Amino acid sequence: MNKIRYRSVLAVACVAVLGGCDEKASFQPDQQSGSNPPLPTAQRFLLPPMQVPDKAGWKPGQTPTVAPGLKIDAIATGLMHPRQLYVLPNDDVLVVESNSPGSEPVTTPKQLIAGMVKNQSGKGGKGGNRITLLRRKAGASGEWEKHVFIENLNSPFGVQLIGNSLYVANTDGIVRFPYVTGETEIKVPGVGFTDLPNTINHHWTKSLLASPDGSKLYVGVGSNSNITENGLAVEYRRADILEVDVATGASRIYASGLRNPTGLQWEPTTGKLWAIVNERDEIGADLVPDYMTSVHEGAFYGWPYSYYGQNVDTRVKPQRPDMVAKAIKPDYAIGSHVAPLGLLMSASNALPATFQGGAFIGEHGSWDRSPLSGYEVVFVAFKDGTPVGKPVSVVSGFYSKDEKQLFGAPVGLVQDKEGALLVADDVGDTVWRVTSATH
């Protein structure tokens, strides 16, 4: 029904302004990948490019498709919107089941409609606000043991273990739990560790990464709007990566202008901090490419004033030429509106040789693009600490060939003890395990 409503809305818009519907993408995602993506001219729409498949879920036995030489199995199903994964030292896998807190008020007629469109795809599904622990059954194949690990969280996303403390990034702050190796349930309530920006939570995920020495936590905080349409005041300490001192909980802005940094990782050969970032919407199906970049301390990456260096976004008022001049161009584009939500840097793993030494990216897919892009896990090879070549599809087949049905959507990625790639799928409510076919 929503679709019919949307089609009619689209039809009205097309009739109203002839020629206003030339909105299809003209670039393939891999054409807009790499260090120097082509950037078409920004457009203004009556209705932005839009395509949202209906949630279908996975039929029994149905799986995503994998690249040649790989196989895929479900290790957990029936989860509540699994978003992030984390591997504990004993190879237990934590699954963060979460979705938006739904705290963003409806302040425009557009938001009323946008909410309906999102729910249709299954991306608005209710999150479990909990963490489930998966443990491999000794010697058995198929699904892993499932234990409810921590409950009553508040839209959690990032998880990190430092020593015996498990840090969970709720949307409103980081909480700390005591962790004992091997336990399958934490009953004691978490202790508030530090606050995080908590107004509106338009982008609600707080990604989390500990420094190798355990002294700092890095937190990816998304912007409170697409492009400042909720006012500049609510963007305080937003669209940035915060550095939190683990000893004191004190935090500072480590890098800024990153619209929605949803995944953080250390690049294994150089030890540099890298992030995946979701760029802005509604200026074209081919704008702005999402990216993966090394994150320099104190650097400004453009949002909201500009993108890819000095490409000014005229939607922001007031304009800030001084900030535009400061903006750094990110290292590596991965295509427009692919919506990267999971990042895994892997020096070595149990997959074939072509997937060694690089980054796996979970691309959740976006409403603001036709034809669809993203909805797959890709691999980007690294050489000497920098990405080379084009992204290669690793796991795909998350939507039907006619692009009408959505079976699943990949989010968080980790590598288990055996070097297999685990993929959280928050539309299919499943965790997938990708291994070498010959394994």
Place this chain on the structure above:
Amino acid sequence: MSYRAAPRRSVVANAIYGLLNPIPFGFFVAALIFDIVYAKTGEMLWMKAAAWLIAIGLVFAVIPRVVNLVQVWVTSRRTAVAAERLDFWLNLLAIVVAVVNAFVHSRDAYSVVPAGVWLSALTVLLLAVAHIVIAVQPTAPGNLAHE
């Protein structure tokens, strides 16, 4: 004509029309004011308020526009005067402009400017002319509705 035609316009329809027809005009005038304030300040409150005013104004316009359509082109097509037909077309155009404007107002932040301001101004201009056309028309036979 020297005789009064049998009333073809129902009192109920006239009452509904008289009650609801002024509302969209007020909403669109307010939207224009807010759009100008937004264009000058960049303060999001005004643009979001204007977006609601246009959307709600359009909702309120549905019933009086349908009543007007039926009265001018069906039930009173023989007695409708030129001014009423012109009023119909001006209103129709204003609604089309306002629908486009509602979409323009769904854009984020300052990309609503300048198109949104011009479309709001055009909506108000068209409706203002329509109101004046009706206000200064000679009284038509059989026309029970008074502006």
